[in-house]
Amino acid sequence: MEREKFKSRLGFILISAGCAIGIGNVWRFPYVVGNSGGGAFVLFYLFFLLILGIPIMTMEFAVGRASGKSAVRAFETLEKKGQKWHIHGYAAMIGNYLLMMFYTTVAGWMLNYFVRMAAGNFEGSDPAGIQAEFSGMLGNPKVLTFWMVVVVLIGFGVCYLGLQKGVEKITKVMMIALLAIMVILAVVSITMKGGKEGLSFYLVPNFAKMKEIGISKVIVSAMNQAFFTLSLGIGSMTIFGSYLGKERSLLGESFNIAFLDTFVAIVAGLIIFPACFAFGVNPDSGPSLIFITLPNIFNAMQGGRIWGSCFFLFMAFASLSTVIAVFENLISSCMDLWNWSRKKAVGLNIIFMIIASMPCVLGFNVLSGFEPLGAGSTVLDLLDFIVSTLMLPIGSLVFLLFCVSRYGWGFDNYLKEVNTGKGIKMPRLIRGYCRFVLPLIIVIVIVEGLYSFFK
Known part of the structure; x- marks a missing residue:
């Protein structure tokens, strides 16, 4: 059976960027920027995106395109006889399931809040009322289960239609709408009274603040953000490489995707910081910013419901x-x-995903007594730790070593695949950097992640 291909280059770029663009861009990035000296952090982040994120992204794409397979079979296709690299293919597949076991729940929160905001449920609520709304949602397993199931059905429903007619067609529309909505919201936010202060806090480098926080801490934080923002290491990009033709070189395409991903993260900050400063709100971290602080701001705004x-x-x-x-x-x-048909794969995965997502849903209510990572932690925190702190960086290290080591696919094969097609070429000079410096950076990210966690 011939493998489906993308209908257009734009479809490939928007879908790959859509995979990388997630909730982390929107609530994690602005908060980390604010906590790390504003514009100074952004400069380091962009630097690490260039030297760390993009090379590894080209490796995932190269493995996918050369093999014409998803990660679970890609290593097996490219490795030499008797090698064991293909074991990571199974680990990558498990990583994707673990990621979706909590991501479906959080995506459900977003849909729930969209419906409630559009229906005017928050109008007239005071800050305590909005706080109670969020706590009430988390405490209600029926509401969380309903929205999680809706997300699973929408996601697999789109995939059921196939790559071109479903995933590519619908993601294209969704991503273009997402970019348009963001730009409009950023303009509204920046033009608010008091918004300019939020803008300077966000974009003007504050090296004194960076020194106060600790230069090494800010640099490692920028390294982490650059690394995690592109969803690398569990084969998420390998699959799109396998659907890609040989017309374009992979470095240029990786630049385009990283640019879109960064654009969304930075524009999210342009929405959030001016709005917070205009209404005298501290830009808190995590869920509280999105689900408690921002509804309060929208309540106080002219046309806030819209x-x-x-x-x-x-x-x-x-x-x-x-x-x-x-x-x-x-x-x-x-x-x-x-060798399942798409129909069978979709049907069985819907059932499995709904069951597998339930521990995360129940972790906020029925199973709230289960605190796997210490007081106040939930099943979501455990799953996030396993995927973000362990599987993504370790998986990226495996892709890297597979592509540059003579005990894997080998640097020459990787370079040939990456440079096939029109567009920017990867220089051969990068070999030493990829073999010695890049693995060291990833090991630092892994060690720092574990150290911060256990500290």
Whole structure:
């Protein structure tokens, strides 16, 4: 059976960017920037995106395109006889399932809030009322289960239609809408009274603040963000490489995807910081910013119901684009592994994903007494730790070593694949950097992640 291909180059770029663009860009990036000296952090982040994220992205694409398979079969196709690299293919597949076991729940929150905001449920609520709304949602397993199931059905429903008619066609529309909504919201936010202060806090480098926080801490934080923002290491990009023709070189395409991903992260900050400063709100971290602080701001704004609905629609699109991309990866892996039809892979995965997502849903209510990582932690925190701190960086190290080591696929094979087609070429000079410096940077990211966690 011939493998499906993307209909257009734009489709490939938007879907791959959609996979990388997720909730982390929107609530993690602005907060980390604010906590790390503003513009100074952004400069380091862009630097590490260039020297760390993009080379590894080209490796995932190269492995996918050269093998014409999802990660679960890609290593097996390219490795030499008797080698064991293909074991990581199974680890990557498990990583995608683990990621979706909590991501479907959070994507459900976004859809729920979009519907509630559009219906005017938050109008007239005071800050305590909005706080109670969020706590009430988390405490209600029926509501969380309903929205998680809706996300699973939408995601697999799009994938069922196939690569071109489903995933590519719908993600294209969703991503273009997402970018348009973001730009409109950023303009509204920047033009608010007091918004300029938020803008300077966000974009003007504050090296004194950076020194106060600790230069090494800010640099490692920038390294981490550059690394995790592109969803590298668990084969999420390998699958899209396998659907790609040989017309374009992979370095240029990786630049385009990284640019879109960064654009979304930076514009998210342009929405959030001016709005927070205009209403005298501290830009908190994590869920509270999105689900408690921002609804309060929308309540106080002229036309807040409309802007709030647009914001949560954009958040729903950001999370659904990742869900659809990863579901496509899982379906393709099942088809590659067991020769299932797309219909069978979708049907069985819907049932499995709903069951597998339940521990995360129940972790906020029925199972709230289970605190796997210490007081206040939930099943979501455990799953996030396993995927973000362990599987993504370790998986990226495996892709890297497979592509540059003579005990793997080998640097010459990788370079030939990356440079096939029109566009920017990867220089051969990068070999030493990829073999010695890049693995060291990834090991630092892994060690720092574990150290911060256990500290």
